[in-house]
Amino acid sequence: MKQLQFFLEKQAFGVCSKLGDTFGIPTYVIRRYFIYTSFLAFGSPIIVYLALAFWLNIKSYLRAGATVKKFF
Helix, strand or coil: CHHHHHHHHHHHHHHHHHHHHHHCCCHHHHHHHHHHHHHHHCCHHHHHHHHHHHHHHHHHHHHHHHHCCCCC
């Protein structure tokens, strides 16, 4: 059960911590912003959050693919 919790926390909170590190903003401020705006906008910030998570994931794959040498 702890492994599942760790995995979910890493995946769910990774976007907020990455944004906080990039812009120099505390992570709890970013999380609070997403919570408040999701109540105000009926879920549209969740879509933005998922888009950012997708973008960060794709960016890591692109970086990993750039270091692999192609033999063809």
